[in-house]
Amino acid sequence: MTHWRFGLIGCGSISDMHAEAIRRIDNASLRIVSSRDEAKSKAVADRERCDWTTDYKELLNRSDVDIVCVTTSSGSHASIGLDVLNAGKHLVVEKPIAMNARDAQALVDKAKEKGVALSVISQRRLEPQNRAIKRVMDGGGLGKLLLAEVSLPYYRSQEYYDSAEWRGTISEDGGVLMNQGIHCLDLMLWFAGNVRSVFGKTATQTHHIEAEDLGLAILRFEGGAFGTVMASTSVSPGYAASITLYGERGTIKMEGTEIVRWSVPGWDEPDRTQKNKLGGVSDPRNIVSDYHQSQLIDVMAAIETGARPISTGEDGAKAVQLIETIYKSAAEGKEILFDS
Known part of the structure; x- marks a missing residue:
């Protein structure tokens, strides 16, 4: 059995999920962590008994x-990810893969050029109930799919957005769709397939942020x-x-x-009876590392x-x-057709 050696870039809260996941895998070990914040980098390294660096x-x-x-802030995923791929390392990047489709495709192309693996954290694909739904959809269990609905009524305080300068910014964080909603949208695409057209609306209703805290779309x-x-x-x-x-022969709701x-x-x-533990409704730290472990x-x-x-760069x-x-x-107030 191959022993896989990991490096971790970024020592914020989500990095704890990765470090814990690696720790729990028998044939894996965390060798070094990196953060621009020396205190954070050293603290994680001390806890995980590995090396650390600020570069x-x-x-x-x-x-x-x-x-x-x-596991750095979202706006840095593309640039750091390209450096990882250029170094010939396999890359696992937290969602979103990038802040725009152009940069995302650049990562996909670079991974192919270098012959290395690229996976985007979409750990919800590993949850047993979602795998069961995927089997039904692939097997035609609902018949013709009629409608797929996603509802994400989450709460984040203003203090959450004020906790870091990049939170709530368009370039570094994105709004509710890019940050919180992307997991459900990934599942929707996994279950229902590719999208032909989109009509969207966004608004910033209750927070003092640059990005949206409400996103709506008809697909x-x-x-x-x-x-x-x-x-x-x-x-x-x-709320959850x-x-x-909704299909012509049945319905599934999660x-x-x-x-x-x-x-x-x-x-x-x-x-x-097999309850899964998953939080994040009102506190993004209230999640567990089980499915990060499964994805790694x-x-x-x-x-x-x-x-x-199970989650490729193309998926991300x-x-x-x-x-x-x-x-x-x-922004344009009209339906947008995807290129065929």
């Missing part, structure tokens, strides 16, 4: 690092189904996100991580076998392109 390019020059996890999928999206960080006290899939409606003729309902294991296996990871780019198109539609 991530020093990390990239290490011969004992195979895979690099990038048309290539398969003919419609989609609706609502994402907000202004709904107090915050939901995804509902709230949070629990399937609450399962009407799929001929398909056994997943075991509802998937990436390691994909590298060994030459298979595609599609989610960013959808959000970018919602923003464009909202």
Whole structure:
């Protein structure tokens, strides 16, 4: 069994998920962490018993690092990710892969050029209820898909946005769609397929931020189904996100991580007694590392076998392109067609 050696760039709160996940994998180890903040970098290194640096390019020059996890602020993912790929390292990058579709595609192209793996953290794909839904959708269990609904009524305080200068900015953070909503939008695309057209609206209703705290969209999928999206960080006290899939033969509805409606003729309902722990409704720190661990294991296996990871760079780019198109539609006040 290959032992995979990790480097970690970024020592903010989400980096704890990656460090814990790596720690729990038998054939993996964290060799070095990097942060511009020396105190943060040293604190994580002391806890994880690894090396540290304030210059991530020093990390990239290490011969004992195979895979690099990038957990910096969203606006830096593309530039740091390109440096990782140019160094010939496999890249696992937190969502979003980049802040725009152009930069996302540049990462995809660079990974192919260098012959290394690129995976975007979409850990919700690894949750058992979502894998069960994916099997139904791939197997045609709902028949023709009619409508896919995403609702994300989250809450974030003004203090959350004020906690760092980059939060709530368009270039470094994005709004509710790019930051909080991207996981549900990724699942929607995974379940329903590619999007043909978008009509979007955005607003900033309750926060003093540059980006939106409300995003709405009506979608048309290539398969003919419609989609609706609502994402907000202004709904107090915050409620679980939901995804509902309506087909000609049945319906599936998930709230949070629990399937609450399962009407799929001929398909056994997943075991509802297996509760998944997933937070983030009102506090982004209230999540667990289980599915980050599962995704890192998937990436390691994909590298060994030459298979595609469950969440590819192309997948991450599609989610960013959808959000970018919602923003464009909202700015122009018209429906936007995707290039065929």
